[in-house]
Amino acid sequence: MEETIEEKQHTAWIISVGNELxxxxxxxxxxxxxxxxxxxxxxxxxxIITVPDNEDDIAEEVGRGYTRAGIIITTGGLGPTYDDMTLSGVAKAFGLPLELNPDAVSMVKNFYSSRGLELTEDRIKMAYLPRGAKPLRNTVGAAPGSLLEINNVLIISLPGVPSEMKTIFLEEVKPILEKRVPKRAIIECGIVARKVPESGLAPYLKKLAKKYPTVYLKSHPKGHELSSPILDIRVLASSRTLQEAKELATKILSELENYVSELGGEIRERHCRSQD
Amino acid sequence: MEETIEEKQHTAWIISVGNELxxxxxxxxxxxxxxxxxxxxxxxxxxIITVPDNEDDIAEEVGRGYTRAGIIITTGGLGPTYDDMTLSGVAKAFGLPLELNPDAVSMVKNFYSSRGLELTEDRIKMAYLPRGAKPLRNTVGAAPGSLLEINNVLIISLPGVPSEMKTIFLEEVKPILEKRVPKRAIIECGIVARKVPESGLAPYLKKLAKKYPTVYLKSHPKGHELSSPILDIRVLASSRTLQEAKELATKILSELENYVSELGGEIRERHCRSQD
Structure with missing residues (x-):
């Protein structure tokens, strides 16, 4: 279970906060x-860990993540209500106080004043961040996100409303994360195989997984296992360039297709997707 | 964080296994x-914890759950392929060996023989359970579930295919779980409030939560917070009888509706759902 520093930097934990989950x-x-x-x-x-709206549970899992990951992202629990306690949980994990953050106050104030509303006590609550954290601008809602960096680990807290979570992630968080890891190209390719049950293909997948340990390989049964087996088989390969990742994935898919043919199966389609 | 024995018995952890998640x-x-x-x-x-297809990660979280919960349910990782390793992870958490379970062998054998197929090595893999575990019959797929009881904690492992997971849960697991906890009636009621922003209602929700600590109370913003606020407010109440739970929920909803009216808001609907 030992991890190098580089592996820790590339490891992410997601902590979802909310009793409704x-x-x-x-x-x-x-x-x-x-x-x-x-x-x-x-x-x-x-x-991916879901915890209750409870300071101790949040602090416990954030604290565990801190020892294992380079990035921790929490979602939910940033709003104005009594049970929104993510940031007090994050602060508690590191023995930090919550403090009124002047930049966060401006953000919350602007949000409400542009709509002709006052800053009430409950609204100001959203501007309290763990000491040392920076607010992340929320262009579609009231509650700013929070970015806390401790010993090169980022603890990022985003709202639970999906549109706000996604907006802050794409506008504020993604540019930061892109800078922290050497850009790797990732490609996911898949084939759909017919007439081969998953249990029949299993030993071949095992062989391939041993041969290509850095590649993520998985079969998902789609049709009924035996009467009409349909397998969705996926290969996730990463490399320094998209070209290299594609070549690796293609090579593995070809070997896989040979196995499927040997077993009397049929390949229905081959498809790939990558980010760029 | 101290818990009584009764609280532990009523506490459940869900551990989802799978890189695809x-x-x-x-x-x-x-x-x-x-x-x-x-x-x-x-x-x-x-x-709710999602872990990779990795024996150590599964063992780690199952081991933590064992100290905190009366019930642990894992999903995924019971199939015939090389990366299905949930049961070896469960076994490792308690220092138990995996053993070929005769009842499980019959189940897997029947599944395949009724379809005219042999028991291959990869298929037999699905009949290895942690020592002391009982197989849970899977009437819609090949892999049996597993039920391991240690010091009155149940560790239940179900397949990841949703139809198989649900079938084993409803047919085999639910009757066991019903017997372990004193039956409680649960009701969830909700109202939809218009023209009251969440931050305006927040202090009232806080008051209610303090007044009724056993009840789960939550507001979810649906419309835009200020320009057209719509709040979905839920109350989850439990008691020994459905009648009592309903009375409790109704009482709280009425107080809530009074607050909404005081703030100039409107109630759009009131609805309740319960299991029976």
């Missing part, structure tokens, strides 16, 4: 959206 | 479905 009222689409963004930027997401 | 290809609908089921059965879901 834990009672199953809401599906955690924020986490999957962030996970895809981080993956395409070259980060390895190691945990 | 961590790269954002798949949204974790299994976890929200299970979270809702557990909540309606009277359990408090304290964590």
């Amino acid at each position: 834990l009672i199953g009222r809401i599906v955690n689409t924020n986490a999957s959206w962030l996970a895809e963004q981080l993956t395409l930027l070259g980060y390895k997401v190691e945990r | 961590l790269i954002g290809r798949i949204v974790n609908t299994n976890a929200s479905w299970l979270a809702e089921q557990l909540t309606l059965l009277g359990y408090k879901v304290e964590r």
